[in-house]
Amino acid sequence: MKKMLMIAPLALFAGLAFADNHGEDKLQKMIQSSFKATGQATMDRMKQDEVQKACSDTDSLDDATRKKLEESQMATIKWPSDGDFYKGGDWKQGHKIAWSGRGLTWRDKPDSEVGGGCYNCHGLDPAEMSYGTIGPNLQGYAKIRGRSEEIVKYTWGKIYNAKAYHACSDMPRNGYGGILSEEQIRHVMAYLFDPESPVNK
């Protein structure tokens, strides 16, 4: 009963939204007929939230909308529950999380550990040669940027929900998206900020 009530207005909304946009309607139809659920990768992954939708067509994204999206994404950030941003984190665990790009694909078991995949896009430990370049190079992160409250807080927020800072950032929303737990984020933070971490050597 509840479900029916929710579906009706949604369908109406979709009808209105797509009425003036034939192309988008066609794309949605094509997506529905072209993908299938496999393992944990179900069809709901093809639906877009407001950020994903807006950032799929950045040409028609104006600054005001962009700012609004960033504000609403900023509001999703959960700061560390005990106020500890990185000191209780373990940089060695952080390295493992940064190194692993596993998890969340249709081949992964739903309960298997999910990595941060940081090295796919960022340089971190200067001694590590296998890193991607889609994101900025973060070698020597805290050695260069210091450990002020501002930079520490910004880094947590950026890892938790990168879209709060740039609406259409390429970076996944690790915390908000449920990719990494608060504990895992703290380990990654330690990897970036701990003076003993190879990132800062």
Added chain:
Amino acid sequence: MKKSMMTTAVAVAIAGGSSGAFADNTAAALEQYRQMIQDSNPAELVEMEGEELWVTPRGPKNATMEKCDLGLGPGVVEGAYAQMPRYFQDTGRVQDLESRLMTCMENLQGIPSEEVINGKFRQGERGKVAALVAYVVGQSRGDTINVDLSHPKMKEMYDLGKQMFFYRSGPMDFSCSTCHAVDDKRIRMQDLPNLTTPEGAAAGWGSWPAYRVSNSQFWTMQHRLNDCFRQQRTAEPIYGSDVTIALSVYMAGTANGGEMNAPAAKR
């Protein structure tokens, strides 16, 4: 022989990393390694397998593929792939090579397309399609990519493919464009072609399908796209579905004027 050549190249690549000018040396060594694997391309074995399969009577109708029309007339294989995907009047659809081969297998040999669509990569009838792909694509090696986008259905698929390319979704917000819309980017050590430019699209589209030395597997474009979506963390694209064909039209259309150098050998 082939193996020892590769081992040397890897050693060169690693040695390059220990010096001060690490980035330059590594890039040069990797390029050298890529050249080496092109010179001893194992995809040629798959091409030969496909060539034999093309003339082998199979399926409930015990027929060969020799009358298969890939767009240039029944049985014309040479140069056909450089002009695909294309609109086919007999099916009323835009088809990539793999969906077209399924049509031929079903019509000529009586092999149901479902066997391929519901199968697994590199196995059974889908594995057979891959070998046929290697053969057909090899017959366009060196040809200019020349995909005709003038038919309204081709135009439509190009536009839909482009929209899909930028469509962000899933738990990591990824789209094809996350990795393939800027020049000179890498995931780990893997160079990423910018598929939105003619040069990048030619480099990408023009070198697939490919034999991947890292896992000793021949991968078709359908296989490549399937794994891109897996890594994007989306739901799974159905084999030969319109999304995969639309993306192929977008890539091939953008690559027009470039050169077909497939099946290639890749790291």
